[in-house]
Amino acid sequence: MTSEPKDYDNSWTYRVPQIHKELGEPVITIRHLSKTYNIPGTDESVKALHDIHLAPDSEFYPIRRGEFVILRGPSGGGKTTLLNILGTIDTATSGTVELLGEEISEISSDAYLSGLRLRRIGFVFQTFNLLGTMSAFENVELPMTIQGKLGHRQRQERALMLLETVGLQDRIAHLPSELSGGEQQRVTIARALSNDPDILLLDEPTGDLDTANTIDIMNLLLRINREKKTTCVMVTHNPDVECYADRLLYLEDGRFVKQAVNKVQTPLILEEYQEYLRKKDA
Template sequence: MTETPYIQCRGLTKTYQKGKISVTPLEGLDLDVRRGEFLALMGPSGSGKTTLLNLIAGIDQPTAGELHIGGKNIASMSRGQLTDWRARNCGYVFQLYHLVPILSAYENVELPLLLDSSLSRRERRDKVLTALELVGLSDRADHRPTELSGGQEQRVAIARAIVADPGLIVGDEPTGDLDRDSGDQILELLTELSKSHEKTIVMVTHDAHAAEVAERTLHLEKGQLIESGKMAAEPESVPAE
């Protein structure tokens, strides 16, 4: 029996209307991603990678099409439902980390948990310390972002993305601002999260090396996804006489 994909996009379309200008970066896009898969998304600037990521993360809503994640069609949710869904199901990692500068690493990681009033202070503490340990930064809990390296800041951002235990982690060029070694640490961490913790990971990247680490790479072009290695037209098979 084949497993139902964790993410299923069908006919996904996004049109932005700004005055008289209309842009449709995604048009009738289909995509299946398995639970626990580590998927890389590539494509030229302006091809719609961030647009797709924001739809999958429930930050934005499609103009048309279906988007099922973990069995729920998030395309049909109201704004409020989507906000609740996002808090429980998706962690977002940005290129420039987006940590709050006046908060310590501990407080930054704790932020998403403050939305959940059912958690006690003690439960929050346990979750924050577990997340910081997973990214190898238990000893930096009291450091502010300016007291951390870029790679460490991104690891704090990953701890913040996973602290509420979401099934899905999306990253928009999470290694884009890092040197090779720090970037590799982030990629190792994402691999570990997909392999050992069954997190589904969708990562946008411009870096072929980063994409190689992922299990599968898809290229976004003209609103559609093309599997890596199938960019050139495949020769048509000659029918047997």
């Protein structure tokens, strides 16, 4: 079921200009994808995804360049499994995924998939996954070093530019243990952008953050999405950030059950949102 497009009119967003934008060509198409996990030591299996179809002939249409899509639904519904398959760190049992015109299936080689991840996909996880012995600067520079496309000076200039973009130019020499949770997540986002990916995949990027840092991170992601036209696909359990998305896809029991389209994206205002939370909890 597809809901009608909607505008967000919440009390904490009314002073923010709503954001209209043009989307590009399809960059993620999924055809009849299913995923089954075998339970070790038994003959039983669990089907995590059932016939996921995100294609031109479906009401759940492909994800387009520059689109911000949020995956919502109950725990165990298949959101993270789908995100991992889109990121090529897990494989489907059946069906295909087409990323940026390149088809991914069970026969795709590990070397091909690792190259695709390095070149075209950025990852942001809830748990940050920063290397603890490296500074913020070194963490951001590392993917560029692995790719080997830029020279030493170019890598350093880009790492500094990315840390400035996320507001951490004065924290570049700090280790992850010396940074707050919000700062660590900003480093993670800068690292994810280091090789200029076309697609940014985000698994609960604000799950461990307080309200202020949640809004800061979501506003940063929205800016990246708008200015760079980076396609964002994000898993979250927080319904209050749905206003940042162009489209919401709801999964339940491994299936798409509905989608909702926002006519505009609307960022949150911290003070208004905090007041809303106080009233809701009263």
